[in-house]
Amino acid sequence: MHDLKWIREHSEAFDQGLATRGIDPLSQRILALDESHRAAVSEMQDLQTQRNSLAKDIGTAKASGQDATALLEKSNFIKVRLPELEHHEKALKDELHGLLMSIPSIPYHEVPVGADETFNQEIRRFGTPRTFDFTPLPHYELGEALGEMDFERAAKMSGSRFVILRNQLAKLERALANFMLDVHTTEFGYQEISPPTLVRSNALYGTGQLPKFEDDQFKTTSGYYLIATSEIPLTNMMMDEIIPTDQLPLRFTAHTPCYRQEAGSAGRDTRGMIRVHQFSKVELVSITTSDQSSHEHERMVSCAETILQRLELPYRTMLLSTGDMGFSAKKTYDLEVWLPSQDAYREISSCSNCADFQARRMNARYRDDTGHLHFAHTLNGSGLAVGRTLVAVLENYQQKDGSIMVPEVLRPFMNTDIIEPVR
Known part of the structure; x- marks a missing residue:
């Protein structure tokens, strides 16, 4: 298994290591998946925070007799969006994990480079x-x-x-x-x-x-x-x-x-x-x-x-x-x-x-x-x-x-x- 943080910081060295194994560069594909996954996680966390805040605001509005229609619409949107986002996040996570699990170890520098x-x-x-x-x-x-x-x-x-x-x-x-x-x-x-x-x-x-x-x-x-x-x-x-x-x-x-x-x-x-x-x-x-x-x-x-x-x-x-x-x-x-x-x-x-x-x-x-x-x-x-x-x-x-x-x-x-x- 490879360290994502190391790949982010050493993408060129990672691809060079793969090349010694006869494998085409993969760092950009990995990093793109990683970025998409982190963006999905961030959006999920943001929506979860909004959902918790809206629940309080809706309760306060109803208690004071205020119109909560806009708040309820936003809450309903989040209820629909979160499951979609969770499914998307899991798909990205699984794809990234599967890719990382399929990549062999990077050889040490002293290992002779050759095809066979x-x-x-x-x-x-x-x-x-x-x-x-x-x-x-x-x-x-x-x-x-x-x-x-x-x-x-x-x-x-x-x-x-x-x-x-x-x-x-x-x-x-x-x-x-x-x-x-x-x-x-x-x-x-x-x-x-x-x-x-x-x-x-x-x-x-x-x-x-x-x-x-x-x-x-x-x-x-x-x-x-x-x-x-x-x-x-x-x-x-x-x-x-x-x-x-x-x-x-x-x-x-x-x-x-x-x-x-x-x-x-x-x-x-x-x-x-x-x-x-x-x-x-x-x-x-x-x-x-x-x-x-x-x-x-x-x-x-x-x-x-x-x-x-x-x-x-x-x-x-x-x-x-x-x-x-x-x-x-x-x-x-x-x-x-x-x-x-x-x-x-x-x-x-x-x-x-x-x-x-x-x-x-x-x-x-x-x-x-x-x-x-x-x-x-x-x-x-x-x-x-x-x-x-x-x-x-x-x-x-x-x-x-x-x-x-x-x-x-x-x-x-x-x-x-x-x-x-x-x-």
């Missing part, structure tokens, strides 16, 4: 991709050969873009999630949360999934939405709340199933677990003050990177361009893990600083030491996407005979150092 991912900037790399003495297989061939990754049976009951994991791969998925949660809670101070995975529309409006991304959501017949990320319930925990500054930053983590329609992804990653309708993710969310959010962003990225480093998976950290960022983000880093079968890095985590954009939509505020109220800054990131991490482990740790070496940090969770094919 080709303008992203690489910040750093970790690890060297492994050199194989055989042709590495994609994860879905490895999983199927192990007898523990089943797309066909999943499709019978659920359709395409679903998978069944069993035995050691199901255990590996659980081990990854437990490992991530343990690190984030015991070392990095995140509170583990078990949130609802069904939410109402106001929660999705709060974090920016609605109204623009309605087509990517799964919605029940009773009006609930299945979460596409636990960023939604974790961030909305602070909806309509005022947080004392000494409680900030708040840091939450959760491991939940996530559901996405994958609208617009036809033909992309049609095989395997990279792009499925249901997946699990360990999410990181921070709520903090405006002066700490940039530092918190770098810290969050470091927390997510630590997971990849301890799994000894090669990755790179990318600063996303304005055309590749999410709707609510002002700055985003993506972590991309190396997948040998694709000879490429693929996204495994996205860490975003949304500044006060989401907090304005949720009315989440904090009170500073002087008693003044400010909108909080919210941040979110994957710490990590569990399914994609499983994919990366399978591909990077595969052996020539089709077995999978278990990363050292996961062996206490797995009680084995190797996953072997079913004989």
Whole structure:
């Protein structure tokens, strides 16, 4: 959500920010609606004041035997005009609110300007991709050969873009999630949360999934939405709340199933677990003050990177361009893990600083030491996407005979150092 006062005072900067997102100028349309709305409110207030004054004057005139005809005519005009004006004011307010809710966040100045991912900037790399003495297989061939990754049976009951994991791969998925949660809670101070995975529309409006991304959501017949990320319930925990500054930053983590329609992804990653309708993710969310959010962003990225480093998976950290960022983000880093079968890095985590954009939509505020109220800054990131991490482990740790070496940090969770094919 955008600050109308800021747009009034910085209309040119607002339009310049939109231009970096490939959006035509909107400030004049917004300001015209705002001016019309304020004029309608002012007229309503004036008429309400006149109505109250006329009621007294009419009573006085009748009590003294004076002719109140002119006063009554004016009062009747106001009775007709006020409902019309109230309807007009509400229509203007709704149009203005709808427009503001549909506009993405303005990127920070340091974000590279560009139309798509080709303008992203690489910040750093970790690890060297492994050199194989055989042709590495994609994860879905490895999983199927192990007898523990089943797309066909999943499709019978659920359709395409679903998978069944069993035995050691199901255990590996659980081990990854437990490992991530343990690190984030015991070392990095995140509170583990078990949130609802069904939410109402106001929660999705709060974090920016609605109204623009309605087509990517799964919605029940009773009006609930299945979460596409636990960023939604974790961030909305602070909806309509005022947080004392000494409680900030708040840091939450959760491991939940996530559901996405994958609208617009036809033909992309049609095989395997990279792009499925249901997946699990360990999410990181921070709520903090405006002066700490940039530092918190770098810290969050470091927390997510630590997971990849301890799994000894090669990755790179990318600063996303304005055309590749999410709707609510002002700055985003993506972590991309190396997948040998694709000879490429693929996204495994996205860490975003949304500044006060989401907090304005949720009315989440904090009170500073002087008693003044400010909108909080919210941040979110994957710490990590569990399914994609499983994919990366399978591909990077595969052996020539089709077995999978278990990363050292996961062996206490797995009680084995190797996953072997079913004989």
